[in-house]
Amino acid sequence: MTKVIAVAAFSILVSACSYNPIQYEQQRMYDNALHNKQNG
Numbered sequence: 093m094t095k096v097i098a099v100a101a102f103s104i105l106v107s108a109c110s111y112n113p114i115q116y117e118q119q120r121m122y123d124n125a126l127h128n129k130q131n132g
Contacts (some may be wrong), residue, residue, distance in 0.1 A: 105119055 101123060105116055105123075
């Protein structure tokens with residue numbers, strides 16, 4: 093289940109990155125923080 097969400101988020105990020113790299117970078121950092129929080 094988590095993998096499905098990760099893949100979906102990744103594809104959204106890739107499409108976002110194609111026109112707004114700054115937004116992508118912020119989103120990636122946010123996702124990393126969220127991921128770390130979920131995994132203790």
